[in-house]
Amino acid sequence: METAIISGKGGTGKSSVAAAFATLAKEVVVADCDVDAANLYILFQPKNPDFQAFTGSREAVVDVVVCDGCGLCVEYCRFDALSMANGHVTVSGVFCDGCGLCARVCPHNAIVMKENKESVLCSADFRYGQLVYGRLAPGEENSGKLVSLVRERARQNARDRKINTVIIDGPPGIGCPVIASITGVDQVVIVTEPSMSGMLDLKRIWSLCKSFGLPTWVLINKYDLHSAQSEEIETFCTVNGIRFAGKLSFDSIIVDAMVHCKTVAEWVPGADIVTEIKTAYNKIFQRGR
Ligand code: SF4
Ligand code: SF4
Numbered sequence: 001m002e003t004a005i006i007s008g009k010g011g012t013g014k015s016s017v018a019a020a021f022a023t024l025a026k027e028v029v030v031a032d033c034d035v036d037a038a039n040l041y042i043l044f045q046p047k048n049p050d051f052q053a054f055t056g057s058r059e060a061v062v063d064v065v066v067c068d069g070c071g072l073c074v075e076y077c078r079f080d081a082l083s084m085a086n087g088h089v090t091v092s093g094v095f096c097d098g099c100g101l102c103a104r105v106c107p108h109n110a111i112v113m114k115e116n117k118e119s120v121l122c123s124a125d126f127r128y129g130q131l132v133y134g135r136l137a138p139g140e141e142n143s144g145k146l147v148s149l150v151r152e153r154a155r156q157n158a159r160d161r162k163i164n165t166v167i168i169d170g171p172p173g174i175g176c177p178v179i180a181s182i183t184g185v186d187q188v189v190i191v192t193e194p195s196m197s198g199m200l201d202l203k204r205i206w207s208l209c210k211s212f213g214l215p216t217w218v219l220i221n222k223y224d225l226h227s228a229q230s231e232e233i234e235t236f237c238t239v240n241g242i243r244f245a246g247k248l249s250f251d252s253i254i255v256d257a258m259v260h261c262k263t264v265a266e267w268v269p270g271a272d273i274v275t276e277i278k279t280a281y282n283k284i285f286q287r288g289r
Contacts, residue, residue, distance in 0.1 A: 002155075002185040003284065004033075006170035006178060007192060008201025013221040014191040016254050016264065017277065018169040019043055022128050023265040024281045025165045030126070031154035032133035033147045033181040034171040035119075043261055046124030046131045054119040054149065056140035058098035062089045066110040073102035073111060094139060116140055121149050123157060130157045144176035151181070165285070174208050182208075187215040189245060189284055193222050194229035202233065206242065216242055217284050223247035246280040249273055 005018040019040060022030050032040040060081070062073075069087035081095035082102060103111040118137035123130065132154040134146040151168065158166050170181035182188055188209050192202040202218065209216040218237050223230040230247060237244045249272065257267035265274050 001164060001187070001285075002166040002168060003187050003189060004168040004170050004182045004185045005189045005191060006182060006205060007172050007190060008174065008203075008205035009197060010172040012172075012191045012193045012198065013248075013254065014172070015039055015043075015169050016258065017189075017191050017219065017221065017248075018167055019263040020265045020274070020277045021281055021285075022167055023263045024278060025167065025285070026128055027163055028128050028165045028167055029130045029132065029154045029158040029161070029163050030128075031150050031166060031168045032131065033150050033168050033177065035134035035136045035143050035146045035150065035177065036171060038133045038135050040131060040169055041122070041124070041133050043258065043263070044126040044131055045261060046122075046126040049122050049124040052121045053117040054121050054134065054136075054146050055115045055117055056119045056136060056142040056146065057116050058100065058113040059093055059096045059116060060091050060098075060100075060102050060111050061114045062091060063110045063112070064088060066108050067106075068108060068110075070107065072105055072107065076101050076105050098141075119146060121146065121153065123153050129163055130154070130161065132157060143171075144180040147171070147177045147180035174204050178205075178208070182212060182214060185214065187217065187284070189217045189219055191219050191221055192233060194220060194226035194233060196229070199229065199233060199236070202236070206240070217245040218242050219245040219280050219284075220247045222250040224249050245284050246276060248276045248280070 007014040022028050032038045071084050074082040074084050079095050079097045081092045083090050100113050119140050121134050123132045132150050134150045136143050171177045192198045220230050251273040253268050254264045257264040
């Protein structure tokens with residue numbers, strides 16, 4: 001069973017919840033699909049990593065010996081990635097979109113497209129099973145494609161090791177990488193927080209899940225920071241028939257646990273917050289079966 005943990009915005013505590021769920025699952029494949037800012041590998045410190053290069057984008061490279069400085073490529077580039085100074089063309093890697101038009105129009109074939117291979121897909125052992133994650137190099141694109149590869153590898157590992165539970169830690173927001181993280185999963189858990197922006201983002205991400213017809217849970221994190229707003233979220237779930245997984249209190253031991261590379265369920269197993277997480281976990285994973 002694949003369960004995606006997502007949030008409409010960053011900073012809701014989604015990854016802490018996903019990590020605690022992985023601890024409670026005991027035998028699990030975790031797919032960290034937040035490829036722009038993967039962090040579960042820091043927490044879980046996996047062993048025996050198997051790295052695979054991921055080609056996320058291409059970039060134009062000019063052969064200065066062949067180039068005669070005609071300026072045609074600069075004229076054609078719609079991304080302002082090329083500039084001419086003293087008869088030499090310079091490429092800005094930040095602006096280059098990798099479209100390849102400059103290479104096609106260059107009369108002297110002085111431009112080649114180079115593949116960026118700094119992004120990686122990694123699969124490794126960790127204390128509860130397998131961790132699969134992707135790390136997109138700064139400025140590289142195609143995060144949705146990398147997310148899909150992470151999920152594919154996670155599924156494969158789960159099949160090979162006969163592990164039934166796959167937990168996906170999705171990226172924040174509602175964009176392409178989020179869509180790639182939730183497509184075809186068995187259920188989604190939206191982690192939200194009691195604030196105005198939390199409510200707005202919850203509505204947006206829930207609409208997305210609804211449009212995909214996915215069984216969806218809502219879990220409120222740090223609910224006691226704004227009880228009135230939490231009640232509003234609960235009411236929203238009731239009115240819209242959304243499964244309500246529960247409410248987690250604010251507790252600074254979550255941060256302490258992270259600092260010590262532990263999940264909160266490992267750090268203080270008897271804490272109230274861990275009991276709350278267990279209650280939510282039992283609801284989500286038992287009903288989901
Ligand atoms: S590949 Fe496209 S974006 Fe990049 S420099 Fe060439 S024309 Fe511009
Ligand atoms: S089109 Fe080719 S030859 Fe002309 S400036 Fe660009 S790289 Fe140089």
